[in-house]
Amino acid sequence: MEEVRPMEEYLQVIPSELDIMKQEFKRKNLELEKKIKKLEEEKMYLSLDVDLQKKEVEKVRKEKMKVEEDRDDLKEEYKKAQWQKEVQEEKARAEYWERKFQEMRSQNLTLEKENKGLKTKLKELKSKVEDLEVALHDGELRIEQLEAQEDCFKEELHQVKGQVRDKDYVIGEAIAQIREIVEYVRDLAVRADALSMMYESTSDKGRELALLLDKVRTLGVRAKTYM
Structure with missing residues (x-):
């Protein structure tokens, strides 16, 4: 209206x-x-x-x-x-x-x-x-059940955390060793470059050595990603 x-x-x-x-x-x-x-x-x-x-x-x-x-x-x-x-x-x-x-x-x-x-x-x-x-x-009943389950989960979580800490220590040691190996491979790659310059040859031995050195250089390049 x-x-x-x-x-x-x-x-x-x-x-x-x-x-x-x-x-x-x-x-x-x-x-x-x-x-x-x-x-x-x-x-x-x-x-x-x-x-x-x-x-x-x-x-x-x-x-x-x-x-x-x-x-x-x-x-x-x-x-x-x-x-x-x-x-x-x-x-x-x-x-x-x-x-x-x-x-x-x-x-x-x-x-x-x-x-x-x-x-x-x-x-x-x-x-x-x-x-x-x-x-x-x-x-409320469901919450009571979940709280009871939570206590169990907390205990299991505590145990899992202990296991994780142990695994972390082992993994850390492995990573340190891998880094040492990578550093060694990189050093080999540098030496391979130097040797390839010294032993260039058309003979079978020379080609075999060049192929081997090329593989070492490739490993050196791939090793950089782990540093």
Whole structure:
């Protein structure tokens, strides 16, 4: 449902006829006052003829009466416009509160539906809680079993660590010996390079020696990866 707009927005949309009438009244009143003042000034300076003065006075009096009547009419129209504005404001307020009532009614119906849904959800949650309590109990039993197994595993782990330490010592000794052998092979490779330079020959013995020295150099290269 469309959200009810604030009361000020309803009041703002009311036509500002009263303000227009008020400004028009002020404008006409100012014009009439200027006209009266002018007529009174003319009256003061009329001294030619008594009859003429009487006529002018009568004319001024009638015009003054007309001005006063116009002013009364303007006042009446102003009051009427003000009353109409008040009526429109009351209608706007009534419309606002009617919309507000409908909105609250709609929200109330929505809350009632949500409340029914929450009750159903609460029952489901209670059932899930019971299931979780059963699962928790089973979990506690499982934890006790695992703790018992953990003690056994710790003992086995302690024994394994002892065995690993022994194996690490043996492996360390083996690595040290391998490094010594690798260093020896590398030294042989260096000597093989030197010998190959000294005993280059096309004879079978020379070729056999060169092949042997080449194998030694290959072993020397491979031995570098173990250093």
